[in-house]
Amino acid sequence: MTEARQPPAMLEARDLTLKFGGVTALSEISVDIGHHELVALIGPNGAGKSSLLNVLSGFYRPSQGTVRFEGNDIGRWPVHRVAQAGLARTFQGTHLLPHMSVLDNILVGRYMHMKSTLTTAFFYYPFAHREEVAQRAVAEEILGFLELEHLRHHPVGTLGYGMRKRVDLGRALAMEPRMLLLDEPMAGMNTEEKEDLARFILDIRESRKIPVVLVEHDMGVVMDIADRVIVLNFGRKIADATPAAVQKDEHVISAYLGGHQ
Known part of the structure; x- marks a missing residue:
């Protein structure tokens, strides 16, 4: 009996490195985002979360590495062309x-x-x-x-x-959009506002079939709604697993969750 073949990831990033002068914001990061996933991106301030979203959405060009979206290499595409391909990104502030x-x-x-x-x-x-x-x-x-x-x-x-x-x-x-990248969509909200927005994000993924990647600091929200959690620290990926597994990861606890539990 042959195994069912998994569809390729909608977004595939390989060995992304991003440098600003002598500062390395991202170092050899690889991530896959599936067609139906809700993935949370977490880590301490300055870990490289927003920089990663900027590379994936075309606002930054990686110093090295590739970004493929639905089979197309978009790593050198201009921002408007990335958006036209279906990759939409929001920012920490409301522009x-x-x-x-x-x-x-x-x-x-x-x-x-x-x-x-x-x-x-x-x-x-x-x-x-x-x-x-x-x-x-x-x-x-x-x-x-x-x-x-x-x-x-x-x-x-x-x-x-x-x-x-x-x-x-x-x-x-x-x-x-074919995929949404949300940078701290709940920052500055009270509990009721966070609950409302979390419900809408889940509805977007479930009813509109749009995968979502969100940067979020509220670990309660992350553990409630994410299918998978990617953890960055000092520009490197230190974990990529289910919320339950990430909560128990010693490296993640040491780098980030120690102050969030």
Whole structure:
């Protein structure tokens, strides 16, 4: 009886090294992310977590190593091309447009899917009108998914921090990602806001079939929602296992979990 063959990983990074002058931010890191995984990336401050996300999403180019996404070598692609391929990344802060409404901020995420030019939009040609209606329908669906309908016309700058982070997630979803990279999506949130966002992240993975990689410091959240945990320390990968196994790993406890249990 032949064994069932596992599908190749959606994202494969091999021997990634990233240097800034004489500083090595990442050292020979290899990671695989499967098609249906929710992977948490943890480690002390300065461990290289954000640097790794920046390399995977095209914001940094590795000094050496390769990044493949759905079979394509994207390690030297420009950021916009990586995003068009379906790899979306959010940042620790909310890079939103505070004077624009929640709906309009989410529509910004639809930009790369729009075909109308400034001229066709100005003269409001029929196909430009049809496209606007279609894009708004997508944005409205995302508002409903994230339970933001009641805030659609509110300026983002008037919202609390937790809601702004939810809008940021909505804008990333508007890009129609094949994979989401979330950099500390729950930083600065209270317990209720974290529970809400954790629920949405699980829904994204389960109902929308979008794998998620998130950097997170709240170990309670990590242990509750992650399928797998990757641990970095001083730019090196020191563990890659299930949450239960990582909790018992002596190297991880010494480097990070000692102060988080």
